[in-house]
Amino acid sequence: MSSGFRIVKAGLQCSVQDSGRIGYQSYGIATSGALDLRSLAIANILVGNPAGEAALEAALIGPELEIESGNIMAITGADMEPRLNGEAVPQYAAFAVNPGDILSLGAAVSGCRAYIAFAGGLDLPLVMGSRSTNFMCSLGGFEGRALRADDSIGFRSPFAPLDPDSRRRARTENFSGQVATLRVVAGPQDEFFTQAGIDTFYEAEYRLTERSDRMGCVLEGPIVQAKGKTDIVSDGIPLGAIQIPSHGKPIIMLAERQTTGGYAKIATVISTDIPLLAQRRPGEKVAFKRVSLGVARRVALAEIAQLAELRRDLKRGN
Amino acid sequence: MHKASFRPAGDRAIVASFGEAISEELNAEVLGLDSSLAQNPIAGVIESVPTYRSLLVYYDPTKLRYRRLERELAKRSRSLSSAVPRNGRTIEIPVRYGDVYGEDLSDVAQYCGLSEAEVIARHSGRDYRIYMLGFLPGFAYLGGMDSSLATPRLDTPRKSIPAGSIGIGGEQTGIYPLASPGGWRLIGRTPLKPYDPRREPPILYRPGDFIRFRSVDDDEFEDIRASL
Numbered sequence: 001m002s003s004g005f006r007i008v009k010a011g012l013q014c015s016v017q018d019s020g021r022i023g024y025q026s027y028g029i030a031t032s033g034a035l036d037l038r039s040l041a042i043a044n045i046l047v048g049n050p051a052g053e054a055a056l057e058a059a060l061i062g063p064e065l066e067i068e069s070g071n072i073m074a075i076t077g078a079d080m081e082p083r084l085n086g087e088a089v090p091q092y093a094a095f096a097v098n099p100g101d102i103l104s105l106g107a108a109v110s111g112c113r114a115y116i117a118f119a120g121g122l123d124l125p126l127v128m129g130s131r132s133t134n135f136m137c138s139l140g141g142f143e144g145r146a147l148r149a150d151d152s153i154g155f156r157s158p159f160a161p162l163d164p165d166s167r168r169r170a171r172t173e174n175f176s177g178q179v180a181t182l183r184v185v186a187g188p189q190d191e192f193f194t195q196a197g198i199d200t201f202y203e204a205e206y207r208l209t210e211r212s213d214r215m216g217c218v219l220e221g222p223i224v225q226a227k228g229k230t231d232i233v234s235d236g237i238p239l240g241a242i243q244i245p246s247h248g249k250p251i252i253m254l255a256e257r258q259t260t261g262g263y264a265k266i267a268t269v270i271s272t273d274i275p276l277l278a279q280r281r282p283g284e285k286v287a288f289k290r291v292s293l294g295v296a297r298r299v300a301l302a303e304i305a306q307l308a309e310l311r312r313d314l315k316r317g318n
Numbered sequence: 319m320h321k322a323s324f325r326p327a328g329d330r331a332i333v334a335s336f337g338e339a340i341s342e343e344l345n346a347e348v349l350g351l352d353s354s355l356a357q358n359p360i361a362g363v364i365e366s367v368p369t370y371r372s373l374l375v376y377y378d379p380t381k382l383r384y385r386r387l388e389r390e391l392a393k394r395s396r397s398l399s400s401a402v403p404r405n406g407r408t409i410e411i412p413v414r415y416g417d418v419y420g421e422d423l424s425d426v427a428q429y430c431g432l433s434e435a436e437v438i439a440r441h442s443g444r445d446y447r448i449y450m451l452g453f454l455p456g457f458a459y460l461g462g463m464d465s466s467l468a469t470p471r472l473d474t475p476r477k478s479i480p481a482g483s484i485g486i487g488g489e490q491t492g493i494y495p496l497a498s499p500g501g502w503r504l505i506g507r508t509p510l511k512p513y514d515p516r517r518e519p520p521i522l523y524r525p526g527d528f529i530r531f532r533s534v535d536d537d538e539f540e541d542i543r544a545s546l
Binding site: 022023024025026027028029127128136137139184185186187188232233234235236237238239240241258259260261265268269270271272293296297300301304 | 366370452
């Protein structure tokens with residue numbers, strides 16, 4: 001394996017993630033993949049990679065890396081005040097690193113998850129078509145687990161030559177803010193809830209509990225009243241599904257969720273807003289706003305166009 | 319035939335629901351729609367997840383509009399048969415029943431008022447239909463256990479059950495595809511690897527297949543394990 005970097009300190013939970021493992025959910029295997037696919041895409045575009053290339057996802061407290069071979073890299077997502085050999089480096093901008101450099105990320109001052117991408121991506125095997133770490137199955141990524149001190153990962157060859165002197169920047173995103181409003185599509189099982197319950201769900205604010213991870217976010221807030229029991233005969237659980245178990249508190253299902261389950265789903269967060277949720281920290285709040293499929297499609301198209309424009313701008317050298 | 323209903327499941331999936339029950343007829347239609355997608359793919363569909371009574375179809379909304387997908391799935395659903403097809407494969411699962419491989423076999427026998435040999439004969443002497451996979455990678459929800467073998471789950475689930483364990487939980491039986499916690503009564507273990515991430519496909523069976531357990535002795539158990 002070619003040299004790349006070595007983990008000096010692992011941080012809280014740092015794992016290899018790409019755009020996910022597609023096509024195995026019917027076997028019960030979760031897609032995994034970056035929770036904030038938008039930040040992953042921006043980091044990758046900054047270093048000339050395909051948007052869904054494998055990178056590091058670091059939650060709440062970032063890692064410290066020793067660079068073993070020179071490359072271009074970029075950091076997006078949560079602000080973990082990255083430093084290169086002790087000097088602050090900007091996020092949302094590509095920068096060059098050299099052998100012996102120490103890159104250290106700290107605790108997130110805003111947002112929850114940072115993405116660390118290297119030109120060429122990471123030299124790890126594809127498992128079922130993806131390099132994403134699946135924790136439950138212990139597969140993909142680096143030995144199917146979160147990174148630890150002294151793990152080494154190589155770089156793959158860059159996808160395109162990058163001029164180390166060119167300024168490759170994207171607009172910085174800010175994830176602080178009192179309440180993140182998540183747009184949702186109603187259902188697929190909203191008929192299990194009373195009108196009062198549905199009104200509560202759309203009017204209240206909910207706080208992420210400590211039980212929020214890559215599987216899902218368990219929320220605390222007003223109880224969503226159901227007409228009866230919310231157990232259903234198991235069906236598939238889409239990304240962003242908001243399940244209401246019998247205790248009446250919502251659980252939002254994320255990339256590492258079980259593929260099937262047996263609780264009624266009152267609504268489903270639209271794909272464009274999953275990154276906003278992924279950047280909320282335990283204790284922070286979310287609220288829900290109902291939108292149509294048409295609106296969801298328009299914002300998804302707008303984001304694709306925005307990322308394509310970023311890639312074009314960088315190609316032209318800003 | 320059951321009438322399918324359709325709902326958006328977010329902006330990137332649609333759920334085709336055939337009812338609320340657990341029945342072979344209803345599940346046959348779910349799997350029929352699923353295999354129609356495998357045989358005649360719809361451009362823009364990403365993957366699909368069959369369950370007891372519904373099919374979740376993931377799609378790319380920038381390539382395929384919801385209304386068009388719904389119309390296409392509805393059209394296909396109308397020509398589905400609820401006749402339970404026997405075209406699934408039958409996968410034989412060798413099982414070493416009892417002793418350290420199935421610590422609860424004697425409890426199950428006692429609860430059911432049967433000898434251990436009779437429990438093994440009733441458990442292994444039939445085909446089980448796979449309704450769906452879920453909960454864990456490759457965990458198969460099986461139909462068709464002899465109701466005389468129904469045994470309540472353990473009051474306290476075990477913290478870790480070895481991969482390949484065969485258990486009974488209430489009216490259901492199943493195989494633990496990987497080491498995990500669980501509350502089912504363990505009656506045996508297979509030397510096969512139901513889940514192996516290095517194999518393609520990683521899971522030995524699919525929804526719609528049938529599983530048949532076959533009792534093996536220690537020697538055969540070790541031979542099969544050594545041959546993998």
